[in-house]
Each structure stands twice: as C-alpha cells, then as structure tokens.
Amino acid sequence: RDQMKKYLYLVFAFLICICVGHDVQASGPSYDVLSYRGTLTLNTWDDATYEEELVYYFKGSYNGQYVTLGSAGHMPQGFEIEIPPKVEVEGRELEREPEITNLGDGYRVKIYNSGVAHDTVKVKVTWNLKNLLFVHQDILRLNWKPISDGDRGVSKVELKVIPKFASPTATSELHVHTAYLGPEAVVTKDQANYTATISNLPRKEGVELSAYWLKSDLASLGGSSRNTGLMKEDEYHRLEEHIAQTRQWIQLFWNLILPAIILLFLLLSIYYWRKFKKATWSGVTYPTDTRMYELPNNLAPLVMASVVYSTEIDDPDSKSTFSFDKLLQATLLDLMDRGAIAYRQDGEKTILSRQNQDSVDDFERDFLNMAFGNKLECTVEHLFEDFYIDPSLYKHAKKKDQDRIRAEGREAQIQINCAVNAVARGVQSKIRSIGFPPYYRPLSPQENTLGRRAITFGFLAWFIAFLTFLARDEIFHSFSIYYWLLIVILLAFPILFSKRYKVAQRDGVINAAGAEQRYYWDSFGRMLKEIAHLNDAELQSLVLWNRLLVYAALYGVADKVAKVMKLRQIHIQNPALDAFVYTSFYHHLSHSSHAMSTYSTTATTASNFTVSSGSGGGFSGGGGGGGFGAF
Numbered sequence: 001r002d003q004m005k006k007y008l009y010l011v012f013a014f015l016i017c018i019c020v021g022h023d024v025q026a027s028g029p030s031y032d033v034l035s036y037r038g039t040l041t042l043n044t045w046d047d048a049t050y051e052e053e054l055v056y057y058f059k060g061s062y063n064g065q066y067v068t069l070g071s072a073g074h075m076p077q078g079f080e081i082e083i084p085p086k087v088e089v090e091g092r093e094l095e096r097e098p099e100i101t102n103l104g105d106g107y108r109v110k111i112y113n114s115g116v117a118h119d120t121v122k123v124k125v126t127w128n129l130k131n132l133l134f135v136h137q138d139i140l141r142l143n144w145k146p147i148s149d150g151d152r153g154v155s156k157v158e159l160k161v162i163p164k165f166a167s168p169t170a171t172s173e174l175h176v177h178t179a180y181l182g183p184e185a186v187v188t189k190d191q192a193n194y195t196a197t198i199s200n201l202p203r204k205e206g207v208e209l210s211a212y213w214l215k216s217d218l219a220s221l222g223g224s225s226r227n228t229g230l231m232k233e234d235e236y237h238r239l240e241e242h243i244a245q246t247r248q249w250i251q252l253f254w255n256l257i258l259p260a261i262i263l264l265f266l267l268l269s270i271y272y273w274r275k276f277k278k279a280t281w282s283g284v285t286y287p288t289d290t291r292m293y294e295l296p297n298n299l300a301p302l303v304m305a306s307v308v309y310s311t312e313i314d315d316p317d318s319k320s321t322f323s324f325d326k327l328l329q330a331t332l333l334d335l336m337d338r339g340a341i342a343y344r345q346d347g348e349k350t351i352l353s354r355q356n357q358d359s360v361d362d363f364e365r366d367f368l369n370m371a372f373g374n375k376l377e378c379t380v381e382h383l384f385e386d387f388y389i390d391p392s393l394y395k396h397a398k399k400k401d402q403d404r405i406r407a408e409g410r411e412a413q414i415q416i417n418c419a420v421n422a423v424a425r426g427v428q429s430k431i432r433s434i435g436f437p438p439y440y441r442p443l444s445p446q447e448n449t450l451g452r453r454a455i456t457f458g459f460l461a462w463f464i465a466f467l468t469f470l471a472r473d474e475i476f477h478s479f480s481i482y483y484w485l486l487i488v489i490l491l492a493f494p495i496l497f498s499k500r501y502k503v504a505q506r507d508g509v510i511n512a513a514g515a516e517q518r519y520y521w522d523s524f525g526r527m528l529k530e531i532a533h534l535n536d537a538e539l540q541s542l543v544l545w546n547r548l549l550v551y552a553a554l555y556g557v558a559d560k561v562a563k564v565m566k567l568r569q570i571h572i573q574n575p576a577l578d579a580f581v582y583t584s585f586y587h588h589l590s591h592s593s594h595a596m597s598t599y600s601t602t603a604t605t606a607s608n609f610t611v612s613s614g615s616g617g618g619f620s621g622g623g624g625g626g627g628f629g630a631f
Helices: 002-023 233-279 301-309 324-337 362-372 399-434 445-474 481-507 512-529 536-540 545-554 558-567 575-582 585-607
Strands: 031-042 047-058 062-072 080-089 099-102 106-115 120-130 139-147 154-163 172-177 186-190 193-201 207-214 341-346 349-354 377-379 623-630
Touching: 031 139, 047 062, 062 080, 062 120, 080 099, 080 106, 106 120, 139 154, 139 233, 154 172, 154 207, 172 186, 172 193, 172 233, 193 207, 207 233, 233 445, 233 481, 301 324, 301 399, 301 512, 301 545, 324 341, 324 362, 324 545, 324 575, 324 585, 341 575, 349 362, 362 399, 399 585, 445 481, 512 545, 512 558, 545 558, 545 575, 558 575, 558 585, 575 585
Parallel strands: 031 154, 139 623
Antiparallel strands: 031 047, 047 120, 062 106, 062 623, 080 120, 099 106, 139 207, 154 193, 172 207, 186 193, 341 349, 349 377
16 A cells, blocks of 8 residues: 555656646746747748747846757758858847857857846847758759747747749648647748748747749749759648648547547446445435534444444554544543553653553553553653654665665564554454444455446546646647646546545445444544534533543544633543643643654654656658747
8 A cells, every 4th residue: 555655646746747847947037939930031942041030028137049040850952051140139239249059950049138027029030041942853842840949839930931933823832830739820822922820839849841832833043953852743742631631630539539538438437436336335324414422332442443433553544534643542541541541740750550450451451561561650751662763764874774774674563563463453352252243344246346447447547648648748749737637637536436445345345233333423523523612501411521532532633622621621530631631741642642653654664765776740851940049
C-alpha cells in the first residue's frame, strides 16, 4: 500500500511539473508577442526578401529582443541568407549595433533596445535570401518554414507571399501547414499575392509555407538556370491532398475516437462500481444526522474498533475511522478509568503506574507491557520508550550509511510489530470469548470480480488519457490546461474505487446487524463531535463523563469534550481523567501516543532507506526555421 501511494504521488508530481513547466519560462523578461507579420517578396526565381515584423508587450524590464532565421533541413541548392539584415525599431534609436551570431544552421540577430514594464515594441527585420525556391521541371516550389522556434505563443500571425514574377492569371496554390493538432491557417488570394492568418499560435510551434507556380505561366524574366528537382504539378497536388487527409484523420482520431474510448472505459468503470456497491449493500439504510447521548455498549476501545469498524491496531489504515495514536490514547484513558493505570503528580512530573494487573484482559496486559516495558511505573513522557528510534536517523545520511540505517530500521520495525501484533491477537481472542455475532462477511468471488473490473477500467481510462496528454504535448505541441485537469479528475475515480475496494477486501462487507451497530456508534460519535452545540437539556442528559472522555479520545475530539467540561465545571472522581481535563496532562499524553505512532513511521522509512544516485507532423518536409524572443 505504501508503495502504491508513492507511485500515485509521483504521478501527481509529474503531472504538476508538466503543467507548471508550460507556465514557467527560462530566466528572462516577462512578455507577450501580440503579433507576427512576415512578408516574403519573391523578386525573381532566385532572389527574395523576407520582412519580419513583431509586436512585443513587456510586463517587466528588458534589455532587448532577438530574431532568428534558419537554413536547417531540406533547402534548395545554393540557398543563402545574406548578412547583415536590416533592423528597425519603430520610434526608437538603437542603443548599439545589432549583434549577429552564426548558429551553424542560421543566424540570430540580437537587438539591444532596453525598456521597462508596459512597453509595446515593434521590431522589423528584413532579410535578403538567395535561391529560396525549388526549380522543378514544370513548377517553381516554395517549401519553407519561416517560423519554428518562437519563445512565446503569438496571438496573431499574418504571412504574405508576393511573387513579382507571377501574373494574377498564373496557375498557383499556397498551403500553410502547422502541426496536425495545431491551429489552422486561413489563406486568401488577391491578384497574384497570398495572405495567410493564424490565431493563437503556440510557442515552439512551426509554420510551413508550401506553394507552387506553373513555370509556363510565369514571366520569362524570372528564369533560373538551377534545376533542383523533378516534382510535377500533379505530384504537388497529391502531396497536399495526402497531408490534408492525414491531418483530418489524426484530428478525428485524437478529438473523437480516443475521447470516445476513454469515455467508454470510464462508463464501464462506473457501471461495474455501481454493481459492486449494490452487491455489497447491507440491505438497510439509516439516517446520517442523528445523535445518541449514551454509550451503545461499554466495550474496551480496541474491542469496539475491531468489532464495529473492523479497525485493528496492527493495521489501521491512514483513512480509517480511528488512527493508530487515537487507539493508543483511548486505551490508556480506558485503563486509567478502570484503575489499571494509577496517576500521581510528583512536583512537575506526572507519574503513571500499573495497578490491579489481575483484573485486566490478556490483550490489555500486552498493551501495558508495550507502554511501560518491564517497569511498573514511569513518567508520562517515557511511555513507549522501549520503541524509541531517532527521527533524524536517516537525515543527511550518506551512501555508506545506507545498510546500517536499514538494519536499525528493520530491527525497530520488528520490535514494534511484535508488540502491536500481540495486542491485536489478544483483542481477537477477547472478541471470540464474548461471542459477538459476525458483523462482516468476506467478499464473494462475483463481488471481487466486479470490484476489480471497476478499478481496471478506471485505470485504463486514465492511462489512455494520460498517454494522449503526453502525445499531444510532446509530439503535436498541443497543450491544454483543461486536458490536464481532466487527467487529474479521471485518476480520482480508480483511486477512490481502489481504496474502497481494498477496505472491503480487508474488512469484509458489513451485514444488516453490523450496519445497525455501526449506526448506533456513528450517532454516538456525532454527538461527541457536536458536543459544543448541544443545548442545556441535552448536556444534562449526559452521564458517565468518564466514559465519554475515553471515547472522545478515540474519535479525536477529546479537546472539545474537555472544553465543555471546563466551561460547565464538570469534574470526574478519577484523578487521572480529571487531570486530563484540567491540567497539561492532556498534552503530555497526546504527545506520548503520537510519539509511538512516529516511531513506527520512522522505523518503516529507515528500513527502506535509499540514497539516490545521482513539433510534430503536419508538414511536407520543408527546411529553414525561424524564432524570436527577448532578453
């Protein structure tokens, strides 16, 4: 169970890191890119200019901006970016000459143009390009990525292609490609010129221009001696048709088919869980807002917890009705109330001593041995001291200490388990001797199958959604906070089902008689939790405040009951319980019970101690690349 919790925590941490990682950028200024306008002017078949105009909005101070243009990937023969480009900043004088860096597969221009928060800056960079077009047998082909590596998303992208060598009647087409799940471009044509607009382009998202012009329709003055391929017009159409069909199928699969599969598995999980709940229902329903003002049965806390709530001291789940330290504290108070533990004050020391050992049950004698060790008396701070383990045992430890720490942790864990298991076995012997009717039954094979199916289909729904989330993010650069929230919600279903199924596996299924007893004790526990809101008549009906205090400790509301007793000046004849209400004895006893719980946790952790050792799709193969950012 502990291992399962660790895995679940890791999954949650991983999901959070993915989400936060999209919000936390590298060190640098905080800014948005409001718009990107790229104008590609094809002067001849071999000469072109590309003008990039970016509008930045800064949320903090900054030093400048940068723009890159690349030559990576499949580019035409003889492609060249001429240096230096022309750099302009609207309404500003540059502080120094732009810094141009050869990146090996392109160039970066750093523009030193500092400012403060709320500045809006328009940067324009004009590049001269050589041999950007592929010259095929019967067509000119543009296959180029002007954007591939933007440091921020862009609210609006506008790309223009102006072929000066083409007339309005020349046969041509332009397609703009983004990732398969990325935003689609709207392309319009005016005379021979094309304009494409894209809204909300994500960061790091690529944009590719894929166009052709039929050579026989072009002015002869644009001719070129280059021959860079054999693609024909019909081959271009087949390629674009294939890309469009692939995009359509991928969007259908990711946006409809996969969600339908996830929904189907989720519905199957819920369906089998409802059948499991119906099959394991006790057959009776009791109200959940009632109070009971007297003990349903004067049982020892450990016996009641086992019989009614199926909570054992040797295996109290962290989400059980009663925690381990509350079981300890209630049992100590119960033994004090019955005279098996005596209380006295020696100056500032509170001393507890064992009394009347012949009047206690075997499991209580084992419990006293666990609390006092081989001593007959001790201060309240030294209860359970035989099981002490240094909580800093594994803090700041090194690799060489690993085996020693594990050995100490295992030894302490075995010692604690032996003592606690002895008490638990004694409790079961006491229950058998009393002869309680069975309140729980084991799960039937059919019920086990229903529970496992509910959990399996729930985890399948989550796992497919999780893989889908990773693929959309890593392959297609399509991140959505709403999808991330869906992943978390989907994970909650199988975790909840698994938790309740494991409780039913461990404890069994409560029957009608058990449900009745559970109703009585739940009502009694509700009264204790709401004791501060009881009216005078209800408070006057309460008797045996000593027993109320014992069970208040079990339900974790001893402080609330003690507060009411102090306000009403209610005293108990038993000196230990009276001191529990009116002195710091309450805090000391609570601390000792919690300390024993901490010893167990520390031992478990030490016994397992380890020192740690140290854009996708949617394109047609165009090269180039370009980016932008600020510093």
